[in-house]
Amino acid sequence: MFMRQSQLFTKTRKEAPADEVSKNAQLLIRAGFIHKEMAGVYTLLPLGLRVMEKINNIIRDEINKIGGQEVFMTSLQDKNLWKKTDRWDDKVVDNWFKTKLKNGTEVGLGFTHEEPLVAIMNNYVNSYKDLPKYVYQIQNKFRNEKRAKSGIMRTREFLMKDLYSFNRDEDGLDEFYEKAKEAYINIFKRCGLGDLTYITFASGGTFSKYSHEFQTLSDAGEDIIYVDKKKKLAVNKEVLNDEVLNDLGLKRGDLVEEKAIEVGNIFKQKTKFSEPLGLKFVDEDGKEKPVVMGAYGIGPGRVMGTVVEVYNDKNGIIWPAELAPYQVHLVSLCKEEKDVAKADEIYENLQKQGVEVLYDDRSDVRAGEKFADSDLIGIPKRIIVSPKTLEKNSVEIKMRGDDNISLVGVNEL
């Protein structure tokens, strides 16, 4: 994929909306990746959609590897299903968006999808031979947050990757849970967050002692975690006590307090949902048993926001290579026809090589402004073509966030 910047309908902006206080949203709005519809509700513009799709495809790739099968469930939710698990009442779940059909029937907008997925699995799971199964989607969730904050990291409408595991027993769940952990580690590594992201022990809720969060260190984080950097483990402040430290073999003295952003979480739900919703199977011993479940979430938008929070400088965003909207930002300073033709040729050659390239071919923008835009947008590799470089039949290559410039022959590109 490739794009001439003269054609791109977005432009960089000097200012973000005055009510936008978070750095991730400020930078993403100024660079033209997102548009703020209202507090906590953001549209993805072409550059933003490209980054989001890259995150989604990394997630798909890693989740397919561990046996995930992708579906796409609906936002509109039948209340009868949610009453069975006691999650319909606004006193129990305080972030529902609800609406009504024309005939007056109340329906909800899904904030998660255990209930409808268990209902689906009920059509297909009868015997132990039908298990295990792993089902996921990348689908938009609605959460009626009292106050939306942190830019695109805590929003009222957002894409979520939610994976659910269905096993015969806890051994099967435990085994898959560890595989999911590995998949998550790979995902965050590929998103450029590997070194900053810690597996963090958190509350397990009613059915498990612990759940695990994936927390990325950042001053923009809403969570406080205690990190053992040597062991690459952390504990969420909410559950930090002597018993927990003892369980995990951690010492208070080794822990450092850090602010962090929860980029993913994994839970053992066991039979919490399968029992009330009647998802049972006949085991090898002829006995009927409830299916044992786990749930595994990642918010791709939150990953995108986190990446912007941790990779930026005073000039703009610095995308990790695998997430950048384009691999190369080709910036042309050519004005004369023969030079422009040369620059166009380089653009076409990069395309032919399968390089994703954004081509700043704008003829009415000064060099300084082009470089400022390029810094703000944050594509890691910049190739500059100008009358000066073309004299040497060369281009300049500069990496974002690095001042070194190297001259490379056009033919070597």
Added chain:
Amino acid sequence: MFMRQSQLFTKTRKEAPADEVSKNAQLLIRAGFIHKEMAGVYTLLPLGLRVMEKINNIIRDEINKIGGQEVFMTSLQDKNLWKKTDRWDDKVVDNWFKTKLKNGTEVGLGFTHEEPLVAIMNNYVNSYKDLPKYVYQIQNKFRNEKRAKSGIMRTREFLMKDLYSFNRDEDGLDEFYEKAKEAYINIFKRCGLGDLTYITFASGGTFSKYSHEFQTLSDAGEDIIYVDKKKKLAVNKEVLNDEVLNDLGLKRGDLVEEKAIEVGNIFKQKTKFSEPLGLKFVDEDGKEKPVVMGAYGIGPGRVMGTVVEVYNDKNGIIWPAELAPYQVHLVSLCKEEKDVAKADEIYENLQKQGVEVLYDDRSDVRAGEKFADSDLIGIPKRIIVSPKTLEKNSVEIKMRGDDNISLVGVNEL
């Protein structure tokens, strides 16, 4: 992409839900492509999501070719924007779903996206130099239909491709409008609906004499159109009168009445939305003018439903090649270890060649049931591997909807 059927979590079903009267939903539910959440609300299961993505990618391909830039807008809608165009009131637009933020602010769920997109374009369009621009998305719409019917063809929540054009003047709009028509013709052709789909003159609303619908002939259609099969043109019953026939150079005697499904539509909106929302630009002559718009819709779900309505037989669905969830259905009747190993090898070789293959490797299912499932699912090319074919180091190839079987050497595959 490839999948072992023993791993696929869906199974074919003998019966669709009793309240499901439409053939497309019956077949798609029985074959495991979709799940009915409630009337007019369907989840895409793995096979269904694959078909939908194929339709979406055909659309993307053709719309990108005519200069479309993809975005992803939000469902939650700010009522202030819609009040400016007088489309907030339920008396004006009777299919809104509305909900409330925690602070009591009413918000809508988008049934279309002119208003928010024009607001976005307001940030980027100032001069004639910023035009033309073409922006689209494939995004879920909500429409509070009084009665959902026709299976996945008229639903309350559905994906829609909506493209909007922004031009300096009507000449520019007219030129792009013709390009969009061509793109639509290509899209429906690639979806297998080319021969059955007619450009149909329909009401243009307040701003244009006509709009154009793309209508696919089918007994399941809700629309009545009058078709001139030679000229490959049609007129919607709603606008059929002598003046219209005269305008279009059509004769009543040449027209045949047909039922049809509206799979796409294109409108010239001109300044209907840009004026009330203040989307203006300074033209070359220094004068401020409203941007001239067009809107172009396709429902990928409706395309999928239409394809099922027109391509099926008593045994199930017959997918056009470019939409099939997998290119090949490899059906193994092998039981003995050495034969199963051979079948596995064929499966792996097909994968290596980049063929998308669904592999019916189920060991506990009889041949007759496998063929019935394969017919129901409707993948166009079936490859059968059995002890009998392996004796001749061959496989049998059979096309869905065709009784001929040809024997092909394993090495030729």
